[in-house]
Amino acid sequence: MKLQFEEQTALIAKQIAKQVERFLETKLQERKLNRQKFAQDSGIPASTINGFMNEESRVPTLKTLYKIAQYFDCTIDNILGRSDNNDADRMSYNDISFEDVNNNIRDFIKVRLTEHNLEQSELGPLIGRSRDVIRHFMNGNQKTLGIELIVALADYFGYKYNE
């Protein structure tokens, strides 16, 4: 069971890395931007950008995805290739702080736990993580979550687009 979860997490990470690479390649080409200029303007270190676009297939942190979404004024679903729909009514990441993003994730988890009668320590293992990961995030000891974990949460709770 543990191996299955690890395989799943690795697969999600691989897909995310691939989608981010594809997204950046397209966007930089469209805007005729080089990596250096993009790094300067977005505040994302050039080495990190190279990590996404070279063979390394690095998985971005949520903070980096947030910065990419701010820079291109697009959605994170859009970056991850989950949605082509760049809804005009959506909230721009330029209007929301990263702290609020994390508080929204906490709100989401809080309600899902109540709805499913789950304890914080029960949720981690259900999505292939440790018992402490959600608890540490919920009590603020951990500032943010990895994007793979957020994808796993959305997946677990069946949070679908336009639902």
Next chain:
Amino acid sequence: MNERKETLNKRYNIDQILTKGADAKLEAVIDKKNKKVISESSPKLNSDDLKIFQEAKGALRKNSKNIKDQEHPKTSIKSHINKSRER
């Protein structure tokens, strides 16, 4: 595994979680469970909303337990023994 391979192809909305938190789903949950709890749209989840929601959920669970008990009253061991003796 095949199911999971399609994960990113499914239209799970990460942005709603990140920008709205629980708002949209909270309304749906409350409406589904008990429309009287919050009849107007909930602009932002706060601790009061959550408290109301949890209380309502608890009350609903209690009600459904009472109904079950009425339909299938539990017979205590004592009354069971007494009934057997009467027979």
